[in-house]
Amino acid sequence: MKGLIGRAALATLGALMVAANVFAAEPEAVPGEFIVKLKSPISSQSLSVLSTELGYIKDVIPNQxxxxxxxxxxxxxxxxxxxxxxxxxxxxxxxNFIYRISKTPNDPMLGQLWGMKNIGQPDSQKKDGIAGMDINAEKAWDIQTGSRDVIVAVIDTGVDFNHPDLKDNMWTNEAELKGQAGVDDDGNGIVDDIYGASFVNANAPTGNPLDDHGHGTHCSGTIGAKGDDGKGIVGVAWNVRIMGVKFLSASGSGSLDGALKAIDYATSKGAKVLSNSWGGGGYSETLKQAIERSNAAGAIFVAAAGNESNNNDSSPTYPATYDVPNVLSVAAVDNRGQIASFSNYGKTKVHVGAPGVNVYSSVKGGTYDSWSGTSMAAPHVSGMAALLASNEPTLTGVQMKDRILATSRPIAGLRGKAKGGMADAWAMLTNTTPPPDANDPINWQTVAVSVSSPHPYKEKSSMEFEVRVPGAKQVALYFEKFDTEREYDKVELFDANGKKVATMSGKNDDSFATPVDGEYVKIKFTSDDSVNRYGFDITKAAWR
Incomplete structure (x- = not known):
């Protein structure tokens, strides 16, 4: 499985994938290693016996x-x-499963943060945005910019706690900060864990969560880069305390035992928001129990949905799809409101969407870069949760999740792909239900249309169809069924001037295509010479 959920990286950052059929590969795990939860309390005597009966005991997590x-x-x-x-x-x-990385402030780089403030500016890949397609942060900042009382644990590759945009918003363990160097002043078994801890070597954790990859620092900048300080970028929460909880290595991967210790560390140190841009492995009951402990402590567990274009409803991705009340799963959306081509989705298991394509943020070494992934989307929501916790400190993690979901903004690009819509910080803080999306074709007039490919279509197909709705200024075709070989067999839509408006491939049942300006749409379908699937059925056209 994958970890970092950014740039489609085990508990790769963001790349979360689970086998969809019996022929899929087994979830990735550390060779020969197993997590064993015992029925009886651990003692030195029992360990001696168990090492003989079960195998060499590499590590012990006594509190679990x-x-x-x-x-x-x-x-x-x-x-x-x-x-x-x-x-x-x-x-x-x-x-032992493996996981991978898969306000109007005066900060000069705010204009590059389309996820916070989208005025239609192009992103880092020069793709023009749609004004207002953001998390509505600017209006939210008039209400709340965050609080130093709120701790966000970034469970990831660590954090560059020396980064100029992060150093003033780092959490510190006061007992260690004011204690003796080289001494475990707070008695938690980790020496000098001032800014957090590292569980990369789970059996020998250290107090150094310094990021040696960059992914965790990128996530941290989106969550809580210092705001209104006249430099760099700004996070969703201008003021917050970021706890670095590292269990993913420089390669972007980490193991289940490290994840268990990381989550429990964050919970024990009072983190209200646990931000998780990683995934992989198979179902783990011990990992679920660690998340349940965070829920019992009143925290919210924000998780990236994954980067495999996977339906999480039918093929679960972990930790994003654990059935724990405080888990909030986040899909990635681009600057035009479309779900990212790589993003996992699911009508019930993915909760909201957030900016996750060409997102500019801090990286290690005091610099900045633009990355993509559900790893980049989840931190937007983690930052929102920090704002909400600052504004209403008594809310539990489950209540925060419910608020974020209930106040998410309906957008066409997420309809049928997530339980809610685009996360909206202002609506969240004001507990306001956003209105329907006027640009969503589901709210337009419709006329019946009947256009279909053969079922199944043949190899090397090349077909063209036309749809015309007299008097329409925009037309959006509705695909009742759409199933083609992803990336190889495509439907392309063109306007009356021959301009290509959209390309569709893969599974897109029960969905409207990107609207085409004018009353005319040309549909071109092509396939290669390998896999043949169902094809498509267009049964109506929405227009306005």
């Missing part, structure tokens, strides 16, 4: 009653799980 064991790598994973699950002292056993 968990041991990490290492078995010979030639053993078949499923056989080990089945065999050891029958041991009388074993409650849960699972592979």
């Amino acid at each position: 009653n968990i041991i990490v064991i290492k078995r010979p790598m030639f053993e078949i994973q499923s056989t080990v799980v089945k065999s050891l699950s029958e041991h009388p002292d074993v409650d849960i056993i699972e592979p």
